Amino acid sequence: MCTTFENNSVRGPVNSWMFKMLSGYMNHLFGKSKRALFKNHPQTVVEIGPGAGANMRYLRKGTRLIAIEPNIHMHVNLKKSATKYGICLEIKTIVGEDMDLPDNSIEFVVCTLVMCTVSNPAQCIEQIKRILKPSGVFVFIEHVRAKEKTIVSFVQNVTFKPWLWFFEGCNTKRDTKSMLESAGFSSLSIEEYNSYSPFVPITPQIRGRAIK
Numbered sequence: 001m002c003t004t005f006e007n008n009s010v011r012g013p014v015n016s017w018m019f020k021m022l023s024g025y026m027n028h029l030f031g032k033s034k035r036a037l038f039k040n041h042p043q044t045v046v047e048i049g050p051g052a053g054a055n056m057r058y059l060r061k062g063t064r065l066i067a068i069e070p071n072i073h074m075h076v077n078l079k080k081s082a083t084k085y086g087i088c089l090e091i092k093t094i095v096g097e098d099m100d101l102p103d104n105s106i107e108f109v110v111c112t113l114v115m116c117t118v119s120n121p122a123q124c125i126e127q128i129k130r131i132l133k134p135s136g137v138f139v140f141i142e143h144v145r146a147k148e149k150t151i152v153s154f155v156q157n158v159t160f161k162p163w164l165w166f167f168e169g170c171n172t173k174r175d176t177k178s179m180l181e182s183a184g185f186s187s188l189s190i191e192e193y194n195s196y197s198p199f200v201p202i203t204p205q206i207r208g209r210a211i212k
């Protein structure tokens with residue numbers, strides 16, 4: 001079972017700073033989708049890999065957020081975001097593949113741009129299913145592997161190694177859609193689309209909702 005995360009003392013703080021700096025632009029790119037996906041969320045939300053807290057602006061003030069964030073360099077900005085948006089933050093320095101939350105205990109799990117980075121995404125999805133109550137909801141936005149023989153797949157191939165290194169394990173060629181489809185949720189809606197931005201390797205994306 002994968003239970004460790006390698007905290008990098010240089011790239012960790014750099015990425016944390018960068019995610020914080022980019023949060024306005026990310027809101028421009030993802031705001032509409034996130035507002036729709038997070039609408040009517042319950043009082044307690046579990047977020048896998050919240051990074052610097054990009055999603056807190058879409059949560060109601062006073063929401064209890066259980067943040068599964070193994071990268072300790074994200075924690076300072078995560079706490080700052082919680083203060084800014086009035087979120088009751090509980091950080092767990094553990095990986096999504098090995099959560100210590102009880103079975104069938106959570107109504108709502110959020111994950112954005114994370115399945116690319118977790119070491120074992122299938123195991124992480126299995127854990128999400130485990131902690132969700134029956135009829136609990138998992139909402140996600142992820143970038144995925146491009147269709148073969150396209151310009152974006154060429155760019156993903158060329159940038160693969162430096163991107164993986166700089167973004168601490170971000171694999172731009174993951175087929176997260178297939179993993180979600182084989183995870184056995186009772187209902188799954190996935191929309192495939194392209195998000196055009198200067199970050200070409202993460203152009204092909206999926207967003208959607210899975211129900212346990």
Ligand SMILES: C[S@@+](CC[C@H](N)C(=O)[O-])C[C@H]1O[C@@H](n2cnc3c(N)ncnc32)[C@H](O)[C@@H]1O
Pocket residue numbers: 005019048049050051052053054055068069070071074094095096097111112113114117118119170
């Ligand atoms: C690209 S960032 C996305 C941050 C945020 N969700 C967002 O949308 O801006 C990926 C995040 O996943 C976290 N992460 C990496 N491996 C993880 C794991 N195994 N379990 C949980 N989170 C993980 C990283 O520390 C990082 O904060």
